[in-house]
Amino acid sequence: MSRTVLSLPGDGIGPEVMAQVRRVLDRIGGFQIEEGLVGGASYDAHGTPLTDDTMAAALKADAVLLGAVGGPKWDTLPFEVKPERGLLRLRKDMELFANLRPALVFDALAQASTLKTDLVRGLDLMIVRELTGGVYFGEPRGIEDIGGGERRGVNTQVYTTSEIVRVARVAFDLARKRDSRVCSVEKANVMESGLLWREEVQKLRDAEYTDVALSHMYADNCAMQLVRAPKQFDVIVTDNLFGDLLSDCAAMLTGSLGMLPSASLGAADANGRRKALYEPVHGSAPDIAGQDKANPMACILSASMMLRYSFDMAAEADLVDRACQDVLNAGIRTGDIVEPGMTPVGTAAMGDAVLAAMDRLSGG
Numbered sequence: 001m002s003r004t005v006l007s008l009p010g011d012g013i014g015p016e017v018m019a020q021v022r023r024v025l026d027r028i029g030g031f032q033i034e035e036g037l038v039g040g041a042s043y044d045a046h047g048t049p050l051t052d053d054t055m056a057a058a059l060k061a062d063a064v065l066l067g068a069v070g071g072p073k074w075d076t077l078p079f080e081v082k083p084e085r086g087l088l089r090l091r092k093d094m095e096l097f098a099n100l101r102p103a104l105v106f107d108a109l110a111q112a113s114t115l116k117t118d119l120v121r122g123l124d125l126m127i128v129r130e131l132t133g134g135v136y137f138g139e140p141r142g143i144e145d146i147g148g149g150e151r152r153g154v155n156t157q158v159y160t161t162s163e164i165v166r167v168a169r170v171a172f173d174l175a176r177k178r179d180s181r182v183c184s185v186e187k188a189n190v191m192e193s194g195l196l197w198r199e200e201v202q203k204l205r206d207a208e209y210t211d212v213a214l215s216h217m218y219a220d221n222c223a224m225q226l227v228r229a230p231k232q233f234d235v236i237v238t239d240n241l242f243g244d245l246l247s248d249c250a251a252m253l254t255g256s257l258g259m260l261p262s263a264s265l266g267a268a269d270a271n272g273r274r275k276a277l278y279e280p281v282h283g284s285a286p287d288i289a290g291q292d293k294a295n296p297m298a299c300i301l302s303a304s305m306m307l308r309y310s311f312d313m314a315a316e317a318d319l320v321d322r323a324c325q326d327v328l329n330a331g332i333r334t335g336d337i338v339e340p341g342m343t344p345v346g347t348a349a350m351g352d353a354v355l356a357a358m359d360r361l362s363g364g
């Protein structure tokens with residue numbers, strides 16, 4: 001099985017955290033890793049945040065790993081060449097329609113949540129957000145003058161059967177690798193697009209996923225349930241807008257940006273292989289860039305998602321996850337998650353600790 005990975009470290013802390021990911025992947029072995037530029041780094045070298053060559057390499061790779069893009073140095077560039085455009089082009093040209101955002105609370109960090117510890121201890125839920133349709137892209141859209149000093153702003157929430165089915169399929173497939181429960185979230189009570197969503201998800205489940213338990217929930221109730229009793233969920237599947245809000249809400253349950261991975265998946269090819277981009281949720285953190293202060297765990301956990309979802313390497317992914325957990329349990333912490341009495345370390349030392357834990361856990 002080929003395992004080609006395009007690594008795009010990007011800007012700010014991106015290269016620092018990606019360097020630790022490279023060490024983890026090298027330790028596991030068997031990957032052909034190509035490196036490219038994205039964001040401000042690509043703009044500085046080539047005058048564009050993503051070259052056609054790098055885009056072609058991303059389309060060819062089995063998976064793409066990205067650090068972060070952006071920073072004050074490029075804030076005043078024209079919109080078309082801003083660092084973020086590189087990331088948007090990757091998502092668009094790879095047709096990544098499903099965004100996976102796990103909210104996982106490591107025991108050792110349960111106290112960092114703003115919620116009561118017992119509500120979040122052991123939390124492990126996955127939000128699957130539709131990423132390329134819905135109200136962010138629907139037509140008609142715009143702002144128009146309607147006379148008499150009035151203007152009108154329009155956006156259109158629109159979904160088709162195939163857009164709903166393909167993202168629901170990702171959620172059901174994921175659920176099968178977890179606790180086999182999916183909660184589909186919309187507002188079918190007030191939106192026709194929500195009613196269609198509910199009907200199509202149910203139809204798919206009844207036709208192909210009878211082994212997965214499906215429930216439906218209105219988005220407003222889901223927001224409440226996420227902060228009331230988040231552990232009731234396994235996989236949540238929802239549209240672009242609700243997913244945007246609910247995934248950020250779920251992220252806050254876990255306490256730290258430096259711990260949050262993500263994946264974006266495209267359609268499966270004939271071999272069942274999906275185009276995929278893995279990246280930490282955090283940005284380029286210019287305030288700490290180049291100082292060996294960044295927490296590399298979000299990026300390492302993104303690579304673990306890559307092992308699990310692109311390469312079917314569940315045992316290796318479990319090893320990486322458990323190594324991260326061990327390091328946290330041992331009180332080894334970067335600045336963003338350090339507490340009194342713990343051992344503060346920098347980015348590279350955190351990488352050292354994860355590698356040592358991997359060796360220990362695998363008897364190496």
Ligand SMILES: NC(=O)c1ccc[n+]([C@@H]2O[C@H](COP(=O)([O-])OP(=O)(O)OC[C@H]3O[C@@H](n4cnc5c(N)ncnc54)[C@H](O)[C@@H]3O)[C@@H](O)[C@H]2O)c1
Pocket residue numbers: 013067068069070071072084087257258259279280281282283284285286287288293294295296298334336
């Ligand atoms: N996907 C992306 O590449 C992405 C996402 C968000 C923001 N950005 C860009 O990043 C730049 C900075 O944005 P921002 O400050 O709003 O968000 P940010 O996520 O970069 O940083 C927010 C805060 O969290 C801290 N932080 C983030 N990641 C951390 C880590 N791994 N370890 C320790 N601390 C960490 C930072 O130091 C900062 O104080 C901007 O140019 C923005 O456009 C990029």
